[in-house]
Amino acid sequence: MSTPNLPSRRLFLGMAATVPLAMTGVLTAGRSARAAAGSPYVMAYFTESRRGLGTSYGLHLAVSTDALQWMPLNQNQPVVTPTGGDGGLRDPFILRKQDGTFVVLATDLKGTDWTKKSQVIHVWDSADLRSFDNYRLLKLHEMDTHSWAPEAFWDASRGQYAVIYSAVNSSGHNVIMVNYTTDFRTVTSPQVFFDPGYDVIDGSLAMNVGGVNYLYFKARNSLVGARSASLEPGSFTVFTSGLAPQGGIEAPILAQADGTWFLWGDANAIFYAWQTDDLSTGTWTATDRRVYTQPLNSKHAGIQPISQAVYDGMVAQWGKPAWNRLKSYNFPDRFWRHADYLGRIDPYPFDPYTDSQWKLAPGLADASGVSFQSVNFPTRYLRHSYYQLRLDVNDGTTRFAQDATFHRTAGLADASWTSFRSHSHPDRYIRHYDYALRIDPITTAVGRADATFSLGY
Known part of the structure; x- marks a missing residue:
């Protein structure tokens, strides 16, 4: 329950580096959920x-x-x-x-x-x-x-x-x-x-x-x-x-x-x-x-x-979701989204929340890759233009298909996460820079973290 001045219930986890916490005291979450190992x-x-x-x-x-x-x-x-x-x-x-x-x-x-x-x-x-x-x-x-x-x-x-x-x-x-x-x-x-x-x-x-x-x-x-x-x-x-x-x-x-x-x-x-x-x-x-x-x-x-x-x-x-969201590795409070048809990462939550939902379609230029189709603008895909990621209408050209196709790899900063290599510029990966999504060569630890994402919901 959420009220202006009164107490209420239910909760999730926070990163110590970004969330100031009063760490004194024992708190145990309400609705106690206890299960055998491996239980869903x-x-x-x-x-x-x-x-x-x-x-x-x-x-x-x-x-x-x-x-x-x-x-x-x-x-x-x-x-x-x-x-x-x-x-x-x-x-x-x-x-x-x-x-x-x-x-x-x-x-x-x-x-x-x-x-x-x-x-x-x-x-x-x-x-x-x-x-x-x-x-x-x-x-x-x-x-x-x-x-x-x-x-x-x-x-x-x-x-x-x-x-x-x-x-x-x-x-x-x-x-x-x-x-x-x-x-x-x-x-x-x-x-x-x-x-x-x-x-x-x-x-x-x-x-x-x-x-x-x-x-x-x-x-x-x-x-x-x-x-x-x-x-x-x-x-x-x-x-x-x-x-x-x-x-x-x-x-x-x-x-x-x-x-x-x-x-x-x-x-x-x-x-x-x-x-x-x-x-x-x-x-x-x-x-x-x-x-x-x-x-x-x-x-x-x-x-x-x-x-x-x-x-x-x-x-x-x-049924499982027909869409995915992508979370940043080094800014885990931020998710991929489009804003003014440009790709970026922003803190969750935001509206329109549908800006952060993506259908992972088979790569337009190579079906073994992936293309990111917008859920709320389904005629548009993320593609790079002058290395910046944009949300553009698929014009059916070979150039567009190549610019909008990426290949999933093990996360550059954490192999349990995911990175995305450009199809048309295979020496470059999707990364965020000043919160904008772009493709760059990755040569540093910061770059590897910027280019690593969690694929979930």
Whole structure:
């Protein structure tokens, strides 16, 4: 949930060199995602872009094999959209239930009118995250307040699921509330789950990590952690100071991959993350931004481990993107785009976001190569002209085909990344210089870094 002054939830990783971090304190990402080694993951989110061109208040899904690099499904369009309440959702959360099926919860809000006070949340059931059934609105309380950023967990001591969410209680500030349920159709009366005496929002849990439960939340524009040996309402105590990049952050998520815990958060649609090998230490290190890529236009996400069969079924059902984005190696906050028909790298996010989407077509001059076809100007391709990359209309000439064809090679700065050699000038590679894309001979370490890119989504 994103509000002007209040805390909110969910997050991604940041590069220490470019993101000033308050590194004191333990933060563990909300929606705790723990899985066996090699298990894939699903991310649920909604979308917003700078000028609203990519905004959609429906349920979006992405998948990952490492919980770091994400592939949007259904061409980054929603797989289902609410028909009740405010007609849109924010802050979706997926819970795998005790019977192996899933339930989807989300805030009932379309847009950013924080004065709306919905007492309900959206709910769907799903057997396999390919179909979403039994849509309903679940009423949580009768109070004159909102029901933001719902999450749920299984409380074995009660034999019930707990639904936690943000609301204003009689205290007059935002707290984390809880209701209990067995079926996500009826709930018990609300109780205060966590109230440190000041505004908190976007509560997320990491449960039974070395016998301790960790609750992470947004407070004072940073992510703060509390912990408890039980899951009882009122039992959590704060044990960290805030963690945030400049400008504040919200929406914590905790995901464990190959023994490492990652804490994700959302700073105005830019996901950052930190990592630790031990949640109990309270020591977090900023994760290199090179190693993760958030789904395009994603906001306030939730992460859940899934089986390989569910992953395969989702990809078969919803399809891989028909486009790619390319990220800079030495400026990993920047992506390829065209602007005024010139190629360049700019910081994500931006609008029109479609300027950064490319269809990798077989090379116009050599099918073993690649040509970069614009998604939003499909008659135009990137080609070099006087060594600068331009987005020009394909005129059908041999010269154009040669200038618009490139050959993929192992990354010049990192062989796990990608570089692109010019077809017509094979001694030159695509690189950025003063953020403009061009082709140059590469002879230095800086040049090799400038000419190395990640091909993803």
